[in-house]
Amino acid sequence: MERTYTGSVSITSKKDGYVRVTELEHEGAIFVDHSHLNTALHGDIVEVELLGKKKNDKGEDQLYGKILKILERGKKGYAGKLEEENGMFFLVPDDKRMYTDVIIPNNARKDAEVGMKVVVKITNWSDPKKSPIGEVSVVLGHPGENDAEMLAYALERGFSDKHNQDVTKEAQDIKERGITEEDKANRRDFRNIPTFTIDPVDAQDFDDAISFQKLENAKEGNRYEVGIHIADVSFYVRPGMHLDEEAIARETSVYLVDRCIPMLPEVLSNDLCSLVQGKDRLVMSCVLEIDDEGNIHNEWYGRALINSHRRYTYEDAQTTLDTKSGDFFEELNILNTIAKKLTKKRFDNGALQLETEEVKFKLDEKGVPVDVYVKERIDTNKLIEEFMLLANQSVSKFITKKQEEVNGEGKAICIYRIHDKPDPDRMHDLDLYIRGLGEHVRFMDGLIPSKDLNDLLARMGDRPEKALLQVHITRSMAKAIYSTKNVGHYGLAFSYYSHFTSPIRRYPDVLTHRLLMRVLDGDMPKETERGIYDKLCMQASRREKEASDAERGSIKYKQVEYMSYRIGQEFDGMVTGVSEWGIYVEEKKSKCEGMIRLRDLGTDFYNYDQKGGRVFGERSGVEWKIGTPVKIKVKNANLEMRVIDYSLVA
Numbered sequence: 001m002e003r004t005y006t007g008s009v010s011i012t013s014k015k016d017g018y019v020r021v022t023e024l025e026h027e028g029a030i031f032v033d034h035s036h037l038n039t040a041l042h043g044d045i046v047e048v049e050l051l052g053k054k055k056n057d058k059g060e061d062q063l064y065g066k067i068l069k070i071l072e073r074g075k076k077g078y079a080g081k082l083e084e085e086n087g088m089f090f091l092v093p094d095d096k097r098m099y100t101d102v103i104i105p106n107n108a109r110k111d112a113e114v115g116m117k118v119v120v121k122i123t124n125w126s127d128p129k130k131s132p133i134g135e136v137s138v139v140l141g142h143p144g145e146n147d148a149e150m151l152a153y154a155l156e157r158g159f160s161d162k163h164n165q166d167v168t169k170e171a172q173d174i175k176e177r178g179i180t181e182e183d184k185a186n187r188r189d190f191r192n193i194p195t196f197t198i199d200p201v202d203a204q205d206f207d208d209a210i211s212f213q214k215l216e217n218a219k220e221g222n223r224y225e226v227g228i229h230i231a232d233v234s235f236y237v238r239p240g241m242h243l244d245e246e247a248i249a250r251e252t253s254v255y256l257v258d259r260c261i262p263m264l265p266e267v268l269s270n271d272l273c274s275l276v277q278g279k280d281r282l283v284m285s286c287v288l289e290i291d292d293e294g295n296i297h298n299e300w301y302g303r304a305l306i307n308s309h310r311r312y313t314y315e316d317a318q319t320t321l322d323t324k325s326g327d328f329f330e331e332l333n334i335l336n337t338i339a340k341k342l343t344k345k346r347f348d349n350g351a352l353q354l355e356t357e358e359v360k361f362k363l364d365e366k367g368v369p370v371d372v373y374v375k376e377r378i379d380t381n382k383l384i385e386e387f388m389l390l391a392n393q394s395v396s397k398f399i400t401k402k403q404e405e406v407n408g409e410g411k412a413i414c415i416y417r418i419h420d421k422p423d424p425d426r427m428h429d430l431d432l433y434i435r436g437l438g439e440h441v442r443f444m445d446g447l448i449p450s451k452d453l454n455d456l457l458a459r460m461g462d463r464p465e466k467a468l469l470q471v472h473i474t475r476s477m478a479k480a481i482y483s484t485k486n487v488g489h490y491g492l493a494f495s496y497y498s499h500f501t502s503p504i505r506r507y508p509d510v511l512t513h514r515l516l517m518r519v520l521d522g523d524m525p526k527e528t529e530r531g532i533y534d535k536l537c538m539q540a541s542r543r544e545k546e547a548s549d550a551e552r553g554s555i556k557y558k559q560v561e562y563m564s565y566r567i568g569q570e571f572d573g574m575v576t577g578v579s580e581w582g583i584y585v586e587e588k589k590s591k592c593e594g595m596i597r598l599r600d601l602g603t604d605f606y607n608y609d610q611k612g613g614r615v616f617g618e619r620s621g622v623e624w625k626i627g628t629p630v631k632i633k634v635k636n637a638n639l640e641m642r643v644i645d646y647s648l649v650a
Contacts, residue, residue: 003049003050004047004048004049004050004068005019005021005023005024005030005047005048006021006045006046006047006048006071007019007020007021007022007029007030007045007046007048008020008043008044008045008046008074009032009037009040009041009042009043009044009046009048009067010029010042010043010097011037011040011041011042011097011098011099013096013097014034015034015099016031016032016033016034016037017031017032017033017034017037017040017067018030018031018032019032019046019048019065019067021048024050024063025423025425026423026425027063028062028063029063030048030050030063030064030065031056031062031063031064031065032048032064032065032066032067033064034099036065036066036067037067037128038066038067038068038069038070038128039070039125039126039128039132040067040070041073041074041075041097041098041099042074042095042097042098043073043074043075044070044071044072044073044074045070045071045072045074046067046068046069046070046071047067047068047069047071048065048066048067048068049065049066049067049068050063050064050065051064051065051066052064073122075157076121076155076156076157076158077119077120077121077137077155077156077158078091078093078094078095078098078102078119078120078121078122078134078156079093079095079117079118079119079120079140079152079153079155079156080092080094080095080098080117080118080120081094081115081116081117081118081143082104082109082112082113082114082115082116082117082118082136083101083114083115084114088103089103089104089105089106089109089114090102090103090104090131091104091118091120091134094152094640095156100131100132101131102120102122102131102132102133102134103131103132103133103134104120104133104134104135104136105133105135108123108134108135108136109135109136110135110136110137110139111139112136115143116139116140116141116142116143117140117141117142117143117145117148117149117152118136118137118138118139118140119136119137119138119140119152119155119156120134120135120136120137121134121135121137122134123135137155138151138155140152140155143640144639146258146363146366146367147367149554149557150256150257150258150259150367150554150557153256153549153550153551153553153554153557154254154256154261154550156550157546157547157549157550158249158546159250159254159546159547159550160261161259161261163246163265164242164246166242167242167243167246167265168265170241170242170243171243171264171265171267171268172265172267174236174267174268174272175268175271175272178272179272179280179281179282183235184280184282184305186303187282187302187303187304187305188285188287188300188302188303188304188305189304189305190227190229190285190304190305190306191280191305191306191307193211193212193213193225193227194211194212194213194309194328194331195209195210195211195212195227195229195306195307195308195309196209196210196308196309196310196311196312196327196328196331197209197210197275197277197308197310197311197312198210198312198313198314198317198380198383198384199311199312199313199314200313200314201313201314201315204260204269204270204274205253205260205262205269205270205273205274205504205505206231206274206275206276206311207230207231207274207275207501207502207503207504207505208228208229208230208231208275208384208388208501208502209229209275209283209306209308210226210227210228210229210335210384210387211225211226211227211229211306212224212225212226212227212328212331212334212335213225214334215289220291221291221292222291222292223289223290223291223297224289224290224291224334224338225287225288225289225290226287226288226290226335226338226387227285227286227288227304227306228285228286228287228288228387228390228391228501229275229283229284229285229304229306230283230284230285230286230391230500230501230502230503230509230513231273231274231275231281231282231283231284231503231504232273232281232282232283232284232303232503232513233264233268233273233503233504233509233510234284234503234510234513234514234517235282235303236268236272236273237264237268237510243264243265243268247263247264247507247510248507248536248539250263250507250543251263251506251507251508251539251540251543251544251547252505252506252507252540252543252544252547253269253504253505253506253547254547254550254551255551256550256551256554257361257363257554257555257557257558258361258363258367258554262504263504263506263507264504268504269504269505273503273504274504275306275308276308276311277308277309277310277311278307278308278309279307279308280305280306280307281305281306281307281308282303282304282305283303283304283305283306284301284302284303284304284500284503284513284516284517285300285301285302285303285304286299286300286301286391286394286395286500287299287300287301287304288300288390288394290338292334292337292338292341293338293341294338294341294342294345294390296394299394299398301395301398301516301520303517309328310327310328312380314378314380314381314384315378315380317332317380317383318378318379318380320332321333321336321379321380332380332383335383335387336379336380336383339379339382339383339386339387340382342386342387342389342390343382343386346389346492346493347454349493350449350450350451350493351450351491351492351494352450352453352454352473352477352490352491352492352493353453353454353457353458354470354473354474355377355470356471356474357374357375357467357470357591358374358375359372359373359375359555359559359590359591360372360373360374360375361558361562368561368565369558369559369561369562372558372559372562372589372590372591372592373589373590374589374591388501389492389494391500391501392417392497392498392499392500392501393492393494393496393497395498395500395512395516396416396496396497396498396500396512397495397496398516398519399414399498399512399515399516399519400412400414400486400496402519402524403519403524403525406524407524407527411527412486413484413515413525413527413529413530413533414484414486414498414512414515415484415498415499415508415511415512415515415533415536415537415540416482416483416484416485416486416487416496416497416498417480417481417482417489417497417498417499417508418480418481418482418483418485418486418487418488418489418497419477419478419479419480419488419489419490419491419492419497420478420487420490421447421478421490422447422476422477422478422490423478424446426475426476426477427443427446427447427448427476429476430448430473430476431443431448432613433472433613433626434456434469436613436625436626437465437469437626437627439456439459439460441453441456450493453473456469457469457470463627464574464588464627464629465574465626465627468574468576468586468626468627477491478490479541479545481537482499482508482537482538482540482541482544483534483537484530484533484534484537498512499512500512500513500516506540507536507540508536508537508540511533511536556642557639557642559590559591559592559593559644560592560637560638560643560644561637561639562590562592563587563590563592563594563634563637563644564637564639566634566637567634567635567636567637568633568634569633569634570631570632570633570649571587571588571589571631571632571634572587572588572589572629572630572631572632573585573586573587573588573629573630573631573632573646574586574588574628574629574630575624575625575626575627575628575629575630576593576626577626578608578613578614578615578624578626579608580608580610581595581598582595582596582597582598582600582601582615583595583596583601583615585630585632585646587632592644593644594632594634594637594643594644594645594646595643595644595645595646596630596632596645596646596647596648598615600635600645600646600647600648601615601617601624601648602617602620602650604617604618604619604620604622605617605618605619606618612625613625613626630648631648631649632646632647632648632649633646633647633648633649634646635647
């Protein structure tokens with residue numbers, strides 16, 4: 001057996017680590033005690049040596065090892081509070097999985113005052129027995145200030161809220177040049193065809209627009225020309241430019257609770273590239289001839305020119321559908337009807353019916369959350385989603401097939417968005433969870449069939465546990481990543497899938513646009529280029545996760561802050577998990593999760609039954625398990641620890 005592996009390390013509350021290694025997933029993670037971490041921190045990519053197996057605290061066999069070296073730090077910086085003791089300055093990190101303070105030499109604290117919130121970059125840490133040395137890279141402000149807390153999540157992961165001078169100048173020069181007649185030449189003109197955008201009410205950047213016209217003289221039934229028009233970012237952002245280098249470094253825009261940190265400067269993302277109403281805009285288009293059943297009969301891809309006739313919000317467009325009146329009702333109604341048939345077709349083909357809940361906040365002028373709610377998904381959300389999926393699928397297949405006609409099957413280079421089949425062990429854990437809900441599903445070839453999961457979700461109707469089940473199904477799946485090797489998209493049940501529809505906020509979409517133009521021009525990518533694209537895919541997948549971590553962190557902070565103003569108030573909740581320390585409860589409306597510790601459950605003696613997935617009282621027999629409804633009171637909300645404590649209301 002190979003003795004050294006590469007993987008990502010997770011740090012526990014006891015300051016030990018677990019390294020997850022793909023090749024050893026079936027045997028579990030490699031345990032690394034604190035003395036063998038060798039300066040590894042949570043999220044770092046490390047080289048670990050497997051030393052053998054030993055019994056853990058539960059008497060189970062556990063792989064154990066030691067970390068040989070750090071290959072890549074998981075964070076670009078560490079946020080926290082600057083403190084001072086006996087003339088020595090140091091950072092107390094916000095992230096409690098960061099098990100050491102960072103020493104800050106006086107000349108490296110950037111005029112930050114004691115008690116201020118800062119971001120620190122580690123500059124030297126060669127001896128694991130000593131504290132790391134660092135320097136202040138950004139002074140954020142005072143702890144608790146909205147800007148300081150929100151920006152910390154992005155800056156820790158290397159997403160700056162500012163673009164450098166070279167990037168800003170390039171973007172400004174492009175904006176001042178504008179769109180010339182030369183730029184418009186040799187593009188297919190859609191400006192006289194009904195075209196509109198549908199986006200969230202607070203959207204600033206409009207990546208996509210849809211044009212629609214009914215085709216006359218169709219021989220069999222109705223035929224429509226549906227154009228999915230995407231901002232032509234690749235026309236402006238080209239290889240070798242500072243803008244391109246910056247976009248590669250960022251890979252994605254980051255959407256925190258109260259702001260967007262854009263991949264591209266706002267003069268491009270919110271202006272020249274954005275498909276705003278009433279302005280000529282350059283686009284890359286996927287134009288499909290489609291019938292009432294959603295079948296595609298002809299396709300066209302290329303550079304085009306549009307002028308959006310209407311900027312819809314999702315709610316505006318829904319009102320048009322509901323009232324059967326207003327601009328473009330007929331177009332919206334036909335598109336909505338086709339979208340529903342495309343959705344059904346996906347599920348019939350084995351796609352998973354997962355709709356994760358998105359938490360949104362209403363903030364006051366100081367950024368304090370005054371309300372929390374779950375964003376409602378309406379028909380117009382699903383309409384746009386379905387046609388974006390169709391474009392992503394169609395473009396991916398077109399790029400692949402055109403290359404294979406020249407280079408042979410399996411020789412295409414494309415930026416695929418892949419989603420592999422789930423790991424059987426995770427499927428087994430999901431099955432146990434489902435049994436804990438009192439439900440049963442089939443196992444076939446190590447998998448729970450998608451149809452069974454969809455049927456189960458449908459059976460659950462409005463049961464509060466449904467949202468939790470969706471989360472557990474998602475967690476049981478492999479992570480969707482970018483790759484040049486196509487294995488299809490399991491969750492969507494697509495054989496071909498790429499990201500094409502959001503180049504303003506995702507760099508892989510820009511790459512897909514470039515590859516599409518190369519294929520259209522007959523300049524087929526060569527196999528010698530695959531390595532370059534592989535590295536870009538790895539970078540994109542990694543940065544996507546880092547952006548997601550920042551976004552989730554900002555949501556958790558605001559949920560804790562929201563409850564910090566509601567100490568003593570009572571709410572309806574539901575048990576989301578059980579442990580030897582207590583039960584986890586999610587507040588029904590805001591989805592704020594916290595813990596009721598065993599001592600706060602009552603006067604009985606409470607036991608944790610791991611096998612039964614429950615906590616129960618010895619004398620009373622009362623029990624709590626996942627899905628149990630409870631009445632709760634907010635006992636405490638600790639912003640520093642990012643935790644909420646609830647107590648039970650009898």
